[in-house]
Amino acid sequence: MDLRLLSSFLAVVEEGHFGRAAARLFLSPAAVTQHIAKLESALGAPLLHRGPPVSPTPAGLRMAGHARTLLAAADAARDDMAEFTGTGGAPGRPDEGRPxxxxxxxxxxxxxxxxxxxxxxxxxxxxxxxxxxxxxxxxxxxxxxxxxxxxxxxxxxxxxxxxxxxxxxEQRIVAVPESSPYAAAREEGLRVADVAAIPFFRVPPHTPRPFTEYLYFGDEGARRGDAFALTPQEVLTGVVTGRAAGSGLKSFARYYGWPGAVFVPVLDAPWExxxxxxxxxxxxxxxxxxxxxxxxxxxxxxxxxxxxxxxxxxx
Missing domain, CATH: 3.40.190.10 (Periplasmic binding protein-like II)
Structure with missing residues (x-):
């Protein structure tokens, strides 16, 4: 795929205007318009509502993400190959095959x-x-x-x-047993002050301080249960067996939806x-x-x- 077409398309999406996109790229508006037309023809779908204002179609929104990824990969490739510039050839890399x-x-x-x-x-x-x-x-x-x-x-x-x-x-959450009185707040959420009374799992003493502060919402004196955990799986085991509660991010619930565990948002905790x-x-x-x-x-x-x-x- 021609990177010039992607650059023009992404510039129009970000600027919301063909003229501003052209000025940013040091091209004429006609050239940018032609690039967009070629890209739409190649993909077989309209990518932009011509407006005003100019805005991406649903297909254009999805393509914008792909364009950013492809252009970033091309930039990284150019940086990666800089060491070979002017050498007259690309010798075998000593790191070839290194995982x-x-x-x-x-x-x-x-x-x-x-x-x-x-x-x-x-x-x-x-x-x-x-x-x-x-x-x-x-x-x-x-x-x-x-x-x-x-x-x-x-x-x-x-x-x-x-x-x-x-x-x-993301928003912060706590994971509590289904039998916990705090499970009833799964819809309306809790406050940090409420969380202080929940017995959390313990972590080893050599756990880095930034991580313990994250786990316990910055409260080093947070109540601790008798369960230790080093991984989310161990946290969930402690939760569903009623031994301790855990904390995490909102997406945690999508990945660790164990039966018996309830995920409650903490409304006034800073997002992490x-x-x-x-x-x-x-x-x-x-x-x-x-x-x-x-x-x-x-x-x-x-x-x-x-x-x-x-x-x-x-x-």
Missing amino acids: LRVGIMGHGSAELTPAAINAFRRARPGVPVEVGQLDFTEHSSALLEDRVDVAFIRPAPDDERVAVDVLTT STYLAVRADDAGRPHPEIPVFRALTLALARELGPQISRGAAPR
Whole structure:
């Protein structure tokens, strides 16, 4: 697919005006109009309502997400190939065949996580991808100990050795047993003050402080039950057996809808984000495919993130 057509289409969508899009791209309005017509002809569907104002059709909305992903991948590819510029050829890379190791805490960034991994596999079919689950204590240690190359985590680490990109932002929830008196608030929700009385599961002492603050809504003195947990599955086991409650993001309910567990929104808790994390200023042997994976993930986050934040499962 011609990237020039995609650039023109995306510029019109973002500017809402053919003339402004043309000025942004240093093209004539006629050239931009021609690019859009060619793209619509190639796809066999109208992408824009000509207005005024100019706005995307349903097909155009979907295509805008694909355009962002494709253009981000092209930018990442150009950056990746910069080292070969002017060399007269592309020698074999010493990292060829080296797997990209992706760590995921819990369900990661909901539907965005598998979408990003699958998009990378399509873009880089020759690069092996190893996916591993991270427990609550591996919030940043898996990256810092070079056990993964990129990680889907929450919340952001308080460590300058880790760089993060915001992917999704969601409402907070608590998971309680169906028999709990708090389960009746599944529709109207709870307040942080109510949550303080709920016995939460415990985590090991070496769990990073940002993660414990996230789990207990910033209350280090939060009531703790007798159940320990290192993974969402262990949290849910504690919940459905009535031993402890857990906390998470709204999308948690879509991924962990266990019978006997009720998910209650916490109305006045600050919304929390999920992140893509990498090592900052990696002085070791950073994986050369990290920029490509990062670019694809951020492009998809712009497309899918708002849907996840609203609580709708992306199509």
